[in-house]
Every structure is written in structure tokens, then in C-alpha cells.
Amino acid sequence: xxxxxxxxxxxxxxxxxxxxxxxxxxxxxxxxxxxxxxxxxxxxxxxxxxxxxxxxxxxxxxxxxxxxxxxxxxxxxxxxxxxxxxxxxxxxxxxxxxxxxxxxxxxxxxxxxxxxxxxxxxxxxxxxxxxxxxxxxxxxxxxxxxxxxxxxxxxxxxxxxxxxxxxxxxxxxxxxxxxxxxxxxxxxxxxxxxxxxxxxxxxxxxxxxxxxxxxxxxxxxxxxxxxxxxxxxxxxxxxxxxxxxxxxxxxxxxxxxxxxxxxxxxxxxxxxxxxxxxxxxxxxxxxxxxxxxxxxxxxxxxxxxxxxxxxxxxxxxxxxxxxxxxxxxxxxxxxxxxxxxxxxxxxxxxxxxxxxxxxxxxxxxxxxxxxxxxxxxxxxxxxxxxxxxxxxxxxxxxxxxxxxxxxxxxxxxxxxxxxxxxxxxxxxxxxxxxxxxxxxxxxxxxxxxxxxxxxxxxxxxxxxxxxxxxxxxxxxxxxxxxxxxxxxxxxxxxxxxxxxxxxxxxxxxxxxxxxxxxxxxxxxxxxxxxxxxxxxxxxxxxxxxxxxxxxxxxxxxxxxxxxxxxxxxxxxxxxxxxxxxxxxxxxxxxxxxxxxxxxxxxxxxxxxxxxxxxxxxxxxxxxxxxxxxxxxxxxxxxxxxxxxxxxxxxxxxxxxxxxxxxxxxxxxxxxxxxxxxxxxxxxxxxxxxxxxxxxxxxxxxxxxxxxxxxxxxxxxxxxxxxxxxxxxxxxxxxxxxxxxxxxxxxxxxxxxxxxxxxxxxxxxxxxxxxxxxxxxxxxxxxxxxxxxxxxxxxxxxxxxxxxxxxxxxxxxxxxxxxxxxxxxxxxxxxxxxxxxxxxxxxxxxxxxxxxxxxxxxxxxxxxxxxxxxxxxxxxxxxxxxxxxxxxxxxxxxxxxxxxxxxxxxxxxxxxxxxxxx
RNA sequence: GGGCGGUUAGCUCAGCGGGAGAGCAUCGGCCUUACAAGCCGGGGGUCACAGGUUCAAAUCCUGUACCGCCCACCA
Numbered sequence: 001x002x003x004x005x006x007x008x009x010x011x012x013x014x015x016x017x018x019x020x021x022x023x024x025x026x027x028x029x030x031x032x033x034x035x036x037x038x039x040x041x042x043x044x045x046x047x048x049x050x051x052x053x054x055x056x057x058x059x060x061x062x063x064x065x066x067x068x069x070x071x072x073x074x075x076x077x078x079x080x081x082x083x084x085x086x087x088x089x090x091x092x093x094x095x096x097x098x099x100x101x102x103x104x105x106x107x108x109x110x111x112x113x114x115x116x117x118x119x120x121x122x123x124x125x126x127x128x129x130x131x132x133x134x135x136x137x138x139x140x141x142x143x144x145x146x147x148x149x150x151x152x153x154x155x156x157x158x159x160x161x162x163x164x165x166x167x168x169x170x171x172x173x174x175x176x177x178x179x180x181x182x183x184x185x186x187x188x189x190x191x192x193x194x195x196x197x198x199x200x201x202x203x204x205x206x207x208x209x210x211x212x213x214x215x216x217x218x219x220x221x222x223x224x225x226x227x228x229x230x231x232x233x234x235x236x237x238x239x240x241x242x243x244x245x246x247x248x249x250x251x252x253x254x255x256x257x258x259x260x261x262x263x264x265x266x267x268x269x270x271x272x273x274x275x276x277x278x279x280x281x282x283x284x285x286x287x288x289x290x291x292x293x294x295x296x297x298x299x300x301x302x303x304x305x306x307x308x309x310x311x312x313x314x315x316x317x318x319x320x321x322x323x324x325x326x327x328x329x330x331x332x333x334x335x336x337x338x339x340x341x342x343x344x345x346x347x348x349x350x351x352x353x354x355x356x357x358x359x360x361x362x363x364x365x366x367x368x369x370x371x372x373x374x375x376x377x378x379x380x381x382x383x384x385x386x387x388x389x390x391x392x393x394x395x396x397x398x399x400x401x402x403x404x405x406x407x408x409x410x411x412x413x414x415x416x417x418x419x420x421x422x423x424x425x426x427x428x429x430x431x432x433x434x435x436x437x438x439x440x441x442x443x444x445x446x447x448x449x450x451x452x453x454x455x456x457x458x459x460x461x462x463x464x465x466x467x468x469x470x471x472x473x474x475x476x477x478x479x480x481x482x483x484x485x486x487x488x489x490x491x492x493x494x495x496x497x498x499x500x501x502x503x504x505x506x507x508x509x510x511x512x513x514x515x516x517x518x519x520x521x522x523x524x525x526x527x528x529x530x531x532x533x534x535x536x537x538x539x540x541x542x543x544x545x546x547x548x549x550x551x552x553x554x555x556x557x558x559x560x561x562x563x564x565x566x567x568x569x570x571x572x573x574x575x576x577x578x579x580x581x582x583x584x585x586x587x588x589x590x591x592x593x594x595x596x597x598x599x600x601x602x603x604x605x606x607x608x609x610x611x612x613x614x615x616x617x618x619x620x621x622x623x624x625x626x627x628x629x630x631x632x633x634x635x636x637x638x639x640x641x642x643x644x645x646x647x648x649x650x651x652x653x654x655x656x657x658x659x660x661x662x663x664x665x666x667x668x669x670x671x672x673x674x675x676x677x678x679x680x681x682x683x684x685x686x687x688x689x690x691x692x693x694x695x696x697x698x699x700x701x702x703x704x705x706x707x708x709x710x711x712x713x714x715x716x717x718x719x720x721x722x723x724x725x726x727x728x729x730x731x732x733x734x735x736x737x738x739x740x741x742x743x744x745x746x747x748x749x750x751x752x753x754x755x756x757x758x759x760x761x762x763x764x765x766x767x768x769x770x771x772x773x774x775x776x777x778x779x780x781x782x783x784x785x786x787x788x789x790x791x792x793x794x795x796x797x798x799x800x801x802x803x804x805x806x807x808x809x810x811x812x813x814x815x816x817x818x819x820x821x822x823x824x825x826x827x828x829x830x831x832x833x834x835x836x837x838x839x840x841x842x843x844x845x846x847x848x849x850x851x852x853x854x855x856x857x858x859x860x861x862x863x864x865x866x867x868x869x870x871x872x873x874x875x876x877x878x879x880x881x882x883x884x885x886x887x888x889x890x891x892x893x894x895x896x897x898x899x900x901x902x903x904x905x906x907x908x909x910x911x912x913x914x915x916x917x
Numbered sequence: 918g919g920g921c922g923g924u925u926a927g928c929u930c931a932g933c934g935g936g937a938g939a940g941c942a943u944c945g946g947c948c949u950u951a952c953a954a955g956c957c958g959g960g961g962g963u964c965a966c967a968g969g970u971u972c973a974a975a976u977c978c979u980g981u982a983c984c985g986c987c988c989a990c991c992a
Contacts, residue, residue, distance in 0.1 A: 006952095403919095605955085880973070887935085
């Protein structure tokens with residue numbers, strides 16, 4: 001088959017992906033060899049693939065393809081996450097467009113709808129992942145809510161319960177009034193915003209003419225105040241402690257208490273205490289046994305019933321009944337102002353907590369929830385990182401990990417939504433009759449005193465009263481509870497499957513830092529708890545993909561670049577190469593489109609180099625695959641030995657880079673070798689061997705060229721799977737996929753320092769001549785005469801390379817002289833110890849050369865001054881390393897020599913010009 | 918309030934103790950039979966600022982400024 005004139009990614013990507021899948025190449029090989037396993041960070045089934053996914057999966061795929069080629073049994077488990085709240089929200093929004101609410105639909109019907117959505121969205125995401133070319137084993141695909149994983153979730157829950165690491169309690173939790181569910185602490189995003197600090201006068205009960213001023217950012221919560229606190233040592237208030245205060249509006253009488261938590265410097269130094277709606281106040285309330293009044297309902301509207309239940313009364317209750325918390329705030333401020341209770345209003349910056357799924361301001365809310373007693377899980381999870389059993393890369397993130405783990409609080413895992421794993425706890429309708437309330441959604445609400453019966457399956461009867469009527473806890477689990485089990489639940493846990501035995505612990509986890517706490521930390525805790533072993537050895541944390549301006553990509557900003565668009569336009573290989581090349585450790589990626597275009601050119605370059613190789617191969621009887629690798633030959637030409645040496649270094653560097661997760665180095669090393677060494681120099685030089693000008697065996701050169709190309713394809717395959725496979729297969733449709741070829745290794749004998757030095761000298765000379773030609777406006781096609789002066793060894797070497805000098809620098813005739821008068825009126829350059837002269841015959845060029853030489857001399861003189869200064873420094877001579885000093889000395893003499901040569905050339909040109917004028 | 922990262926060529930980024938690099942853009946010259954998505958050559962940077970350590974600092978330390986994250990109960 002013939003490589004087409006231009007590379008078209010569109011035709012080949014799907015072709016090869018299907019081929020790989022059909023051939024089962026993504027599945028781990030049988031046998032007992034060393035394993036490399038990974039689990040994909042499961043994308044949410046909420047939407048489509050974004051740049052973060054593209055980066056994440058590209059990096060994983062690079063590792064997998066590399067390891068697979070390098071002989072490992074690779075298992076990469078793909079799948080998706082049900083993403084509880086996020087997905088429920090998406091579907092709710094969809095329904096809302098049709099004017100349907102989820103409560104109208106009812107729990108069962110609603111969940112059906114979500115499953116429908118999951119089917120569509122999940123398929124779309126998987127399709128996009130496949131377009132990226134990722135080589136995960138689709139026969140292992142899992143979903144966090146499929147049957148097996150749901151069983152794992154129940155098992156984990158029950159085990160935690162049995163080990164007393166799970167409890168149900170009424171506490172102040174983060175409540176999203178829009179999602180109407182509890183959230184874990186990390187699901188709250190704190191965002192600084194401008195607000196007010198209202199200073200409010202709280203009159204004393206016994207003498208309303210006297211008042212204490214409190215400062216608050218949330219005046220509406222004063223409906224739930226049950227105390228005012230000051231610092232015990234505050235001289236201003238010390239003697240007032242214990243007095244009663246009558247709250248404005250509600251008229252509630254509350255005590256003035258003293259607690260060292262209060263900051264005397266802040267506001268007035270007096271703090272209103274609302275234990276039902278503030279985390280600090282809650283704790284102070286606990287210390288003082290204060291009432292906790294829940295003044296809002298689930299949607300954060302004033303709940304009049306809460307006051308009535310306390311026996312409170314007054315027209316204010318009706319005035320505030322059902323008011324949204326922000327409306328209530330306005331009303332309260334207005335009322336306080338009107339009645340002279342508002343001392344002043346100051347602007348104030350504050351951090352408000354928002355729901356990470358819908359950005360609604362969080363309301364601290366008193367409700368019964370399920371919690372994981374986290375300390376016993378966190379401690380071993382901290383230890384394994386500290387002891388290096390798990391390595392976090394880059395290491396800097398381990399500090400964040402430790403800080404978080406050490407300050408971790410109990411994990412609220414119950415969510416008042418419908419989409420997710422329903423909590424495997426049941427309640428006896430008879431025993432818990434008093435604790436069961438029918439809620440507005442039709443779900444039961446359970447009071448804090450309800451008595452759960454936890455089990456792997458629904459119990460048939462109540463173990464206490466033998467009652468047959470049992471209801472399941474309506475709450476579902478935090479979506480991260482199931483993802484925390486992912487590394488082993490996907491391998492078959494709780495059954496002790498072959499997969500689990502073979503591939504757990506997994507080798508590496510590749511993920512973004514945004515889910516370090518949400519997910520990585522939980523997996524480590526759960527892995528240690530349920531498997532008794534870490535879930536992975538390495539955690540590679542990659543950067544965030546931003547737009548060109550460094551902005552986070554988001555729909556609302558309209559700066560989202562769709563990976564599919566990029567892949568369509570530039571090709572998946574170019575896109576993947578860009579991501580890899582820009583994935584420098586510990587730094588965010590600003591995705592610049594012209595960068596992708598640049599790497600598309602690289603794909604094209606590879607394509608054309610391959611065409612060159614193919615053109616030379618075709619028709620030649622000595623094609624490939626005769627079982628003999630010319631690369632291993634002892635007798636090779638200079639250029640051959642050079643490129644082989646460079647190849648060996650490249651292989652070593654590439655392996656080193658990828659093993660250390662330095663994807664950018666990996667990409668760049670290969671880019672440089674392929675383009676700037678193989679294409680720019682070797683191919684050009686090989687043309688002489690191919691046409692018989694150099695060496696005596698064009699067939700050997702053909703073979704060598706194709707072997708080198710193979711090596712390049714193999715090295716590049718992990719990053720650019722499609723184009724490398726296409727080329728690989730075009731060269732021989734009988735050989736197996738490039739995916740299953742061994743990754744290149746570099747025999748140390750290939751590295752040849754002497755040859756590299758010689759080639760560098762030759763390349764330096766070629767560049768110097770090209771440079772002189774350009775500077776002198778010498779037409780590119782015109783052959784020139786060049787005179788070399790230098791040491792005999794260098795000269796005889798250069799003399800041998802005359803065919804190359806002719807081909808690469810258009811040197812026509814050349815003279816090699818070791819001594820004698822230098823030419824008058826010549827363009828001059830110096831490479832190493834060799835002087836290069838291009839005799840000039842016209843006046844214009846003499847002028848230009850004079851200017852050029854003068855400039856060149858100036859430049860070198862500057863450098864010489866710097867080196868001489870160093871060498872004149874005794875401290876440098878005595879303290880610097882020997883080889884550094886030696887290097888400086890060499891530099892100095894080279895510079896001097898160079899200056900001398902250029903000056904004398906310059907002098908000669910001046911003489912000529914003086915003679916002419 | 919703590920912690921982390923960034924500040925290098927016009928743009929996007931490598932380099933992280935011993936002569937400032939890449940890609941793109943730019944300028945000049947080339948249709949040299951793999952490639953004009955290319956080839957050859959050039960220009961362009963007191964490596965944010967101020968101190969310090971060192972014979973030697975873009976590179977290590979301290980501080981400042983600006984930018985960006987993460988964490989945190991100061992109402």
C-alpha cells in the first residue's frame with residue numbers, strides 16, 4: 001500500500017480504533033507477567049467530555065500504551081460515575097422545562113427518567129473517550145450504580161456500621177436549600193463576596209434604655225438567637241455578664257454569656273448566638289445548653305411552626321412566615337432601622353459558602369444525618385503517604401493531603417435526594433412510629449431518634465417486635481462514597497475475584513488536584529479499610545486545563561473549547577501530543593490553539609518522512625523483514641553511527657521521562673529527535689548514501705532508514721497512536737499492530753561520543769557556511785569555493801565529508817590548508833579550531849562582510865571579557881570545580897583565536913578597500 | 918488568617934547553581950525530486966522588583982508587588 005500524499009486523520013482514526021477493539025488488544029494479556037493496572041477517574045454522566053477529561057485520559061493512555069509495549073500485562077478499567085446531585089439536577093432541570101417537578105413524578109418514575117438520561121449521556125461520553133483513542137479494556141467497563149458496584153456499596157456500608165464507624169445523629173450540617181439536601185464540608189465552596197456588617201442594638205430586659213450592640217452579617221438569623229456572648233475578660237462587658245437581653249422584633253429574652261471564642265476586636269465585641277444556623281454558635285450553644293431554633297424550612301423560608309412550637313407568639317411571626325431568608329433579611333433590617341435598633345451599617349467582605357453543584361448559598365441546618373467516624377480511617381491513610389507506600393507526584397501535593405487529613409471532620413454521607421444508592425437501613429413502622437413523619441415529598445422523614453436496622457438485604461421483619469412493616473431509609477449516599485470504593489469494587493469486590501487478586505493494588509492513579517480530597521483521599525481510606533492494602537502506588541496529579549488567558553474554562557464564560565472540535569480540526573494525535581507536551585508538572589495548562597496547529601505540522605512531518613522512506617523502499621528488492629537488523633551492524637557510515645547514537649540517547653531519555661511522569665519531556669525529546677535530527681540531518685545525509693555518492697551499499701541505507709523510522713514510530717506510539725499505526729501498517733500489512741510491538745531499548749554500545757563530536761563539528765561547519773552564504777546574499781543554488789585552514793586531523797575529516805559539504809552547503813570546490821597566508825577579501829567564520837573562508841569577488845559583499853565581521857568580533861569580545869574576568873578571579877580558580885575552570889580556559893583561548901582570525905580577515909578587507917578608494 | 922504555585926523572547930511555555938531555550942508569530946532568502954502544513958538563515962530577553970548566600974544565581978534564601986489556586990468558625 002502507498003502512503004497518500006497528505007495525511008488525513010479523519011479517515012483513519014475510527015478505522016484503527018475499531019480494529020484495536022475487535023482484536024482485543026485493550027484486554028490484558030494472559031499469563032503471569034508483571035502487571036500494570038489503573039482505574040479511570042470515572043467521568044460523571046452529567047454531560048460531555050471536557051478538556052480536563054481529555055488531558056486526564058491522554059496521560060493515562062500514554063502510560064498504558066507504553067507499559068503494554070514494554071511487556072506488562074496492562075489492565076485499564078473504564079467506567080462512569082452516577083454523580084448523584086449533579087445528575088439529579090440536570091434531569092430536574094430538563095423536567096422543569098416541561099413544567100414537571102420531580103415530586104409530581106414521584107420517586108420511582110423520576111429515577112426511571114434519570115436512568116434514561118444516564119443511558120444517553122453515558123454513551124456520549126464513552127463515544128468521546130473512544131475518539132481520544134484510549135486503550136482501556138471495555139469488557140471491564142463499570143458504572144457506580146450497576147449491580148455489582150451497588151452490592152459493594154451496601155457491603156461497605158454494613159461493614160462500617162458493624163465496626164461502629166457509622167452513626168446517625170442530629171447535627172448542624174451544610175444544607176443546600178435548592179437541592180434540598182445535606183452536603184459534606186468539602187462540597188461547600190467558599191467564595192469571598194461583598195456584604196454588610198450590621199450593628200444592631202440589643203436592649204437589656206431590665207432597662208430598655210440601655211443596649212448592647214452586636215455586629216452581624218446575617219441579621220435575619222436573629223429570629224433564632226438564643227443568647228448574646230462576650231469575651232469573659234472584656235472590660236467593657238465584664239460586669240454585665242449574666243444580664244438578660246430582650247431581642248428586638250421577637251421580644252425573646254436571652255442571656256448574656258461569656259465565652260473566650262468571642263473576638264474582642266471584631267465589631268462591637270458582642271456576638272449574637274444562633275445555634276440553629278451557625279457552626280460556631282452551635283458549639284457555643286452546646287457548651288451553654290442553649291436552645292437551638294431551626295428558623296427555616298428545607299427551602300430556607302422562615303418556618304413559623306418553629307416559633308409556635310416554642311410557645312412564642314406575636315404578630316411578627318405572621319409577618320415573617322414563609323419569607324425567603326434574603327427577603328427576611330431586608331425586612332428585618334428595615335424594621336430595625338425604623339425602630340431605632342440599627343446602630344450602623346458597614347461594608348464588609350465575607351466568605352459565603354455555596355453549593356458546589358448549584359452555587360446556592362448554603363444554610364447551616366439542623367437535621368439528622370448519617371456520618372462516618374473518619375479519624376480511624378484517616379490516620380492509616382495519612383500514614384501510608386507519609387511512609388511512602390503511596391507516592392503523590394508532584395510531591396508538593398502531599399502537604400495539602402496531610403493538612404486536610406489531619407483536620408478532617410466526620411463525613412456526612414446521607415443525601416436527601418433520589419438518585420444514588422439508597423441507604424441500606426430500614427425502620428420498623430411500629431417501633432419507630434413516633435419517629436416517622438411523612439414529608440412533603442412523600443418520603444418519610446426520620447427524626448434523630450429513629451432506630452435503623454442495617455443490613456445487606458431488606459430485613460423481612462423487625463428483630464425487636466417482629467413487625468413486618470419496614471421502610472427503607474429514604475436518603476441516598478454521597479456519590480463519593482461509591483467512588484471511594486472504585487479501585488476494588490470495579491475489580492469484583494466484595495468477591496475475591498481473579499481480577500482483584502491479579503490487579504489490586506493498582507499501579508498508578510492519574511487525576512486532577514480538584515478531586516484530591518473528594519476522591520483520592522476517600523479511595524485511600526476505603527482501600528485500606530476494606531482491602532487492607534493501598535489502592536494504588538503512585539498518584540500522579542496533573543494540572544488544570546485553562547484557556548489561553550489562563551481562565552478556567554466554563555460554560556458561563558463561553559471560553560470552553562470542545563475536545564471533539566479540536567480533534568476534528570487538527571486530528572487526535574496532534575491534540576494528544578499538545579496535551580502531553582504542555583503537561584509540565586505542577587503547572588496549569590493554557591491551551592493555545594496555534595500550539596495544536598504546530599503539532600499538527602509535526603504529525604505531517606512524520607507522515608512525509610515516512611513517505612520518503614517508503615519511496616526509497618518501493619521497488620527495491622531488498623525491502624524489509626528479512627530478519628536482519630542493520631541497526632546492529634558493526635560497520636556503519638558516520639551519519640548512521642551518529643543517528644544511532646542519538647536514537648539511543650533519545651530512547652534512554654524518553655523512558656526516563658515517562659517513568660517519572662514528565663510527559664512534556666517525553667514529548668519534546670521525541671519531537672526534537674524526529675524533526676531536528678532524523679528529518680533535518682539524517683534524511684538529508686541519507687540521500688547521498690541512497691544514490692551511491694557516499695558509502696557502497698544503498699540497500700543497507702534503505703534498510704537502515706526504515707528501521708530508524710520503525711523506532712521512531714514505536715517511540716511515538718503512546719502519544720500518537722493513530723498515525724503511528726497507520727504508517728506501521730502501511731509498511732507491512734502482514735505484521736501485527738504497533739500496539740503489541742516491544743518498546744525500543746537502547747544497547748549502550750550504540751552511544752558513540754566520538755561520532756557525535758565529529759558530526760557536531762561537521763554540522764557546525766555546514767551551518768557556518770550556510771550562514772556566510774545567506775549573509776553575503778549568495779543564491780542558494782550557487783556553488784561556492786571554500787578554503788579551510790586548521791589542524792590536519794580536522795582537515796582530513798572535512799575532506800572526507802566533501803560530498804556532504806556539497807549537498808548540504810553547496811560547497812563547490814574546497815581547499816584544505818594547514819598553513820600559509822589567509823585569503824584576502826573573504827567572508828570568514830571559525831568553527832572549533834577550523835577557519836572557513838569564502839572568497840568574495842564583489843565590492844558590495846566586501847562592505848557587508850566588513851560590517852558583519854566587525855559585529856561578530858564585538859560580540860565575541862564581550863564574551864571574552866566575561867570569561868577573562870572569571871579567570872582573573874583567584875577565588876574562582878581556587879574554589880570552582882576543576883572541570884569548570886578548564887572549560888573556561890578553553891573558551892577563552894577559543895574566543896581569542898576566533899577574534900584573531902576574524903580581525904585579520906577584517907584587516908585584509910580594509911586594505912583592499914583602501915587600495916580601491 | 919494560613920498554605921501552595923506562578924511572574925523567562927510579541928504569544929504559549931520548558932529550563933531550576935556554571936556560556937539564556939522551544940513552539941507559534943516576525944523578518945530575509947528559497948517550489949533543493951519526503952514535506953511551502955516545508956527548507957535555509959536572521960532579529961528579538963538587565964529571566965517581575967529589592968536585598969542576601971556563593972568564586973559563580975533565571976536557577977538557592979529573605980522580603981515586596983502583581984496574578985492564580987487550596988484550606989480556614991472571626992460573627
